Amino acid sequence: MQQRLGRVAVACAILALAGIVFAQQKNPATKPAPDGEWLRGIASGKTRVVDLTYAINDKMPAWPGDEHPFVATINATPEKDGYFTRKFCMLEHYGTHMDAPNHFPPGKLSLDQIPPDHFVGPAVVIDVHAEVAKDPDYRLTPERIRRWETEHGHIPGGAIIVLRTGWASRWPDEARYRNQDASGTMHFPGYSLEAAKLLLERKVSGLGIDTLSVDYGASKDFEVHRLMLPAGLYHVENLADLSALPEAGAFLIAAPIKLEGGSGGACRVIAILPQSASM
């Protein structure tokens, strides 16, 4: 029963979020409505909800040079205080996190200022694990995006792009996840600038990836960051295992901590899978 109540609660939350999306939408044609079938599916327990977030601890692979990315200390104990609380200190860009536009000036919006309707949208999952297996420096190309569109239709405005590289299989082994060479340069896949430009034209809300950065590991100038964040988009990096997601048809909720002035922060990412992909 509790489980059932939990599902109903999740469904209510989703419906409320969907309500926000529709209420704030100026042009409904640009963002497809989540179809009612899977909303009902959540309430009836037939739709799968998948967590794409790593649990936060001090052992996660961090950006090279980032020290003490997470520290938690006991604040109150049941023995002394009758209840349990901790306090924690962590980097804004650590674990599954969102980059806010102000992370790369002239981007302006801080994490708390991103419009909440941008946090929900259809998931466009582009699978490049085969390409990455051959080349860890792989960067998503416009051609690969167009192939997705040939198979699944035009990428809708308000979509959240999820680049599935297969890199999550290396988590939480920091050395393998960073994949640095002798000179310290990292080698992991990302988006190319040309692909980012095309996705900007498609008016997507954000870019996601299962690596440390949307720019590939060897990047020195972070050109995708420099294009997308000043344009008002966000990134979600270090997404967890994406293997459960269909290439099209899932719905994403990427809800970051509402950190005033933040350049980024921990983000809970949840995918709602259509019934066809879940059963």
Ligand SMILES: [Zn+2]
């Ligand atoms: Zn980033």
